[in-house]
Amino acid sequence: MTQRLNNLVQIDVPESDHEIDMTPMLDIVFIMLIFFIVSTSFVRESGVEINRPEAQTAQTKESAGVMVAITANDEVWIDQKLTDQRMVRPTIERMRAEQPDLGVMIQADQQANTGVLITVLDQVKLAGVEQVAVASKSVQR
Template sequence: MGFRRKDSESPRVELTPMIDVVFLLLIFFMISTTFIERPGVNIDLPEGGAQQVATEKKEVEVYLTEEGDLYLQREAITLSELNEHLVGLGVETTREMTFLLMADKSARHGWVIEVMEIARRNGFVRLAIATDKTIDEKTIRQGE
């Protein structure tokens, strides 16, 4: 019996399944990624050792940049517009809310005081100043 030998083809890599997987990954990452519609406020917060306060639903977030630009809930605003907005909330409402001030550590102290004074005049009794968490040597040794 004479069997014919089949011509052996050289092995080759099939690219079709690999391309399918890459496209599926691309689609997955495009769907699961969130995009910011407007630019964020670049704030370099000072470090502090105070305990972290839980964020509340009823709070007013105010950002103060190094240049003195003021943002309310991430939208540019002036001091007078901030005052008008807080007046519009009413004193009874502001007494139950937290005024969260996120001031850049290089912002002028006078600007920070002006913003805090506007909050006080409009009835805020709870003022939180955002800071970055400090890392002390004890925390590093404990591995936290």
């Protein structure tokens, strides 16, 4: 009987059966990575801190695409870059060439000159952008 037990214990298993095949797991990881890269939408920031004016009719919207900020010192910032007022139209036209359905969100500081806001708004519309919005804070009721 001991000889029978010894025969049972000495079973040879091929060494290749002990390896774990990682290929299916890597395939799934790469597919998930591609999915997240394709489905991610990036939020563009204006690049400066703006104190927006309050409005009772303000509505919450998703980012329109390009953020244009006008500071209290009447500086114009487009996508975190200081831009001259005369360069707003060419900059927006270049961005619109890359993305035809481009929208623009203008954030003007409460202390900003209204003339600068109108100039920027006019330049954005002359660049051919149809979706333009001016950001404000909603009043707490």
